[in-house]
Amino acid sequence: MKNIMLAPSLLSADFSDLKSALQTVEQNGGSVVHIDVMDGIFVPQISYGQPVVQSLRPHSKLPFDVHLMVEKPENQVDSFAEAGADWITFHHEACVHSHRLIQRIHSLGKKAGISIVPSTPVQAVSELLEYVDLVLIMTVNPGFGGQKLIPSCVRKIQELAEIRRERNLDFLISVDGGVNGQTLDSVLAAGPDVVVSGSAFFSGKLNWKNS
Numbered sequence: 001m002k003n004i005m006l007a008p009s010l011l012s013a014d015f016s017d018l019k020s021a022l023q024t025v026e027q028n029g030g031s032v033v034h035i036d037v038m039d040g041i042f043v044p045q046i047s048y049g050q051p052v053v054q055s056l057r058p059h060s061k062l063p064f065d066v067h068l069m070v071e072k073p074e075n076q077v078d079s080f081a082e083a084g085a086d087w088i089t090f091h092h093e094a095c096v097h098s099h100r101l102i103q104r105i106h107s108l109g110k111k112a113g114i115s116i117v118p119s120t121p122v123q124a125v126s127e128l129l130e131y132v133d134l135v136l137i138m139t140v141n142p143g144f145g146g147q148k149l150i151p152s153c154v155r156k157i158q159e160l161a162e163i164r165r166e167r168n169l170d171f172l173i174s175v176d177g178g179v180n181g182q183t184l185d186s187v188l189a190a191g192p193d194v195v196v197s198g199s200a201f202f203s204g205k206l207n208w209k210n211s
Contacts, residue, residue: 005031005194006208007065007174011047012145012198018052021202022060029208032087033062034176034196036142037080039070042094043143050083057084065089065134067115067176069142074101081108089113089136089174092125102131113174117142118150122159132171134194135160139187140177146199149178149187157190181205 008030013021025033035053040046053066063086068076073090074097080088088105092114095101105112113134114125118141125135137156140147160173172193179187180200187195200206 004188004192006201007032007034007194007196008201009034009036009145009176009196009198011036012202014202015048018056019059022056022062024202026060026062028201030062030201032194033060033064034198035064035066035085036198037066037068037070037076038143041071042091043069045143050079053080053085054083063087065113065174067113067136068094070094074104077101077105077110078108081105081110085110087111087113087134089115089134091115091117091142092128093117093120098125098128099131102128115142115176116156118153122156122163126163129160129163129167129169129171134172134174136174136176136196137192138177139175139179142177147178149180149183151186153177154186154190157187157192161191179206181207 006029008025038045038047065087066080066085068090077088088110102112111133114132115136117138139149139153174194175192176196179197197206
């Protein structure tokens with residue numbers, strides 16, 4: 001477990017007390033804070049925006065990975081960078097000029113991540129792998145917490161790890177969706193670097209320290 005980072009998702013925390021949620025993350029093995037931003041267009045629900053990230057930033061020294069589940073993410077990266085994001089992860093499906101956006105994120109001094117939904121193959125982002133810092137594999141359809149992991153998506157982690165090895169690249173592989181006590185072992189066996197967990201983490205059903 002020493003080489004795998006846990007990134008608890010605040011989407012499943014108590015929205016009325018997110019400051020305490022950050023403390024829970026830090027006290028229970030979290031290495032990264034995963035912040036799901038949803039616009040009600042790319043995904044059905046709306047979560048929170050830049051003011052929330054900015055208000056939370058002084059209360060944690062952990063890196064913030066802002067996961068933009070939004071249409072036209074290129075319109076949002078500057079303001080989230082200013083609000084305190086350390087990593088900015090956007091969806092391949094929501095952006096036409098992904099390479100340009102990656103360059104923009106880097107120009108802001110932030111790490112750039114790209115995410116793909118369950119129906120998108122790894123090959124769709126092949127040309128971007130040498131430029132990104134992180135690839136986020138969604139193992140559920142984004143937009144709601146508490147969903148069941150789609151087992152067929154786990155093989156994408158293995159596929160990415162193989163490509164990374166063959167091409168001598170160094171991006172991180174992250175996985176998000178349905179990771180809990182029952183699915184954690186199979187997810188870890190696939191070889192991710194970052195594991196995102198929301199519902200299971202905040203309900204106490206993910207015993208990370210003993211995994």
